Amino acid sequence: MHAPMFSLEVFPPKRNAPVGTIYDTLDGLQGVDPDFISVTYGHGSQSDRTATARIAHTITAEYRIPAVAHLTAQYLDEAQADATLDMFEQANVSAVLALRGDRNPDREPLGVFEHASDLAAYIRRTRPGMTVFGACYPEGHPQAHDLDEDIRNLKIKVDAGATHLISQLFYDNQDFLRFLDKARAAGINVPIEAGIMPVTNAGQVRRMVRTCSSRVPQRLETMLDKWGSDPTTLQDAGIIYASEQIADLVARDVEGIHLYTMNRPSVTRGIWRNVQPLFAKAASTAPVSAVSAAV
Ligand code: FAD
Numbered sequence: 001m002h003a004p005m006f007s008l009e010v011f012p013p014k015r016n017a018p019v020g021t022i023y024d025t026l027d028g029l030q031g032v033d034p035d036f037i038s039v040t041y042g043h044g045s046q047s048d049r050t051a052t053a054r055i056a057h058t059i060t061a062e063y064r065i066p067a068v069a070h071l072t073a074q075y076l077d078e079a080q081a082d083a084t085l086d087m088f089e090q091a092n093v094s095a096v097l098a099l100r101g102d103r104n105p106d107r108e109p110l111g112v113f114e115h116a117s118d119l120a121a122y123i124r125r126t127r128p129g130m131t132v133f134g135a136c137y138p139e140g141h142p143q144a145h146d147l148d149e150d151i152r153n154l155k156i157k158v159d160a161g162a163t164h165l166i167s168q169l170f171y172d173n174q175d176f177l178r179f180l181d182k183a184r185a186a187g188i189n190v191p192i193e194a195g196i197m198p199v200t201n202a203g204q205v206r207r208m209v210r211t212c213s214s215r216v217p218q219r220l221e222t223m224l225d226k227w228g229s230d231p232t233t234l235q236d237a238g239i240i241y242a243s244e245q246i247a248d249l250v251a252r253d254v255e256g257i258h259l260y261t262m263n264r265p266s267v268t269r270g271i272w273r274n275v276q277p278l279f280a281k282a283a284s285t286a287p288v289s290a291v292s293a294a295v
Contacts, residue, residue, distance in 0.1 A: 005256030012051035028265025057091035072101025073113035124161030134162030169197035193256035199238030202228035243274035
């Protein structure tokens with residue numbers, strides 16, 4: 001039995017934050033042993049793509065960890081997508097998380113990459129050396145009528161070229177396990193990593209679950225009620241909650257865990273201290289998937 005994958009997500013510093021804060025994040029993650037780190041992408045301006053490419057390059061060149069660059073495409077034409085993919089290639093990034101992105105109500109999408117599957121197919125056709133990742137939604141994407149419809153669309157994304165999926169956050173493992181069963185039954189056979197977002201602040205959890213249409217299980221609701229106004233204790237409880245989620249998922253043989261670091265390395269380190277033994281790789285074990293080999 002292979003050890004499951006363990007990966008992390010970081011985001012470029014906000015516009016008004018010093019660029020160097022990403023080094024604080026990456027330095028703070030030393031000691032954690034991810035298979036790769038993914039870097040999020042903003043809404044598509046020139047500075048967004050430069051920031052993602054630069055950070056991904058720093059991760060591979062300076063920290064010697066494979067990087068996956070996110071790319072949202074609904075506001076791009078082919079020339080802009082090519083310019084961004086060129087930039088990623090020059091940064092030695094060989095894996096892209098192909099995304100549609102969220103709709104900006106003030107801006108019409110260009111219609112070139114209407115769905116993430118269009119970008120996945122485009123990368124597959126034009127960049128045979130790049131590995132294509134895709135996003136998936138254990139509780140269904142908010143715009144899909146139901147989970148079954150969303151999984152049918154996910155199959156299109158996989159058939160278009162996504163060879164590795166990373167899930168949206170969820171707080172009840174049963175939701176992820178149900179989704180996994182349905183995805184496998186629909187013929188989706190690529191690795192699917194479970195996305196875990198640690199609870200660090202009650203307001204942030206409420207915002208995230210609203211945006212993602214995720215469920216807050218009663219156990220988490222009770223924690224938010226009890227420690228919502230005590231951030232230090234809530235953060236400690238959040239580390240325990242995420243660690244328990246991960247231990248349960250690994251016990252059920254999920255293929256990987258993708259931890260949303262929220263650029264808070266102390267939280268990631270706290271969780272890693274608890275779960276590290278579950279990811280121990282035997283010296284003789286081959287790479288878990290094409291990811292570590294291909295990225
Ligand atoms: P799609 O896969 O295109 O799906 C969007 C909707 O369209 C779904 O309802 C789906 O069922 C439907 N659909 C998909 N394909 C078809 C089809 N062929 N025909 C008909 N309907 C279809 N956002 C950012 O801005 N930057 C990031 O870096 C970022 N990273 C993310 C990382 C992960 C792991 C996840 C889960 C999400 C991330 N997001 C990011 C958020 C993401 O952009 C939004 O969730 C967005 O609303 C959907 O993007 P998608 O790529 O999943 O879209």
